Amino acid sequence: MGRIYDDPQLAALTLTRIAAEESEGPGAMTGRMRAVLDDLVQRNGAGYLAELVIVLARARFAALDDLARATGTGTAELLDAVEAKALEGLDDDR
Numbered sequence: 438m439g440r441i442y443d444d445p446q447l448a449a450l451t452l453t454r455i456a457a458e459e460s461e462g463p464g465a466m467t468g469r470m471r472a473v474l475d476d477l478v479q480r481n482g483a484g485y486l487a488e489l490v491i492v493l494a495r496a497r498f499a500a501l502d503d504l505a506r507a508t509g510t511g512t513a514e515l516l517d518a519v520e521a522k523a524l525e526g527l528d529d530d531r
Contacts, residue, residue, distance in 0.1 A: 449492045449496060452493070455467070498512075501515045
């Protein structure tokens with residue numbers, strides 16, 4: 438991976454593309470995504486992951502906000518639904 442992907446926005450896009458490819462298969466993080474993250478941390482330090490998480494969280498919120506506007510649903514309502522689904526998933530892991 439080139440240094441251009443050291444930019445958190447571009448790294449987040451790369452990880453999103455990998456996730457899109459994985460959506461057709463198993464849900465677990467593959468070795469490819471882990472390799473990208475390891476490479477980024479090696480070049481930029483562990484603190485880089487915090488920047489990446491912030492970028493991903495903001496992008497997820499923006500997508501929910503766009504969906505809310507398109508469907509006429511409140512963003513908070515959609516966020517609550519996503520949170521409830523994630524909490525239900527915790528039971529599945531036990």
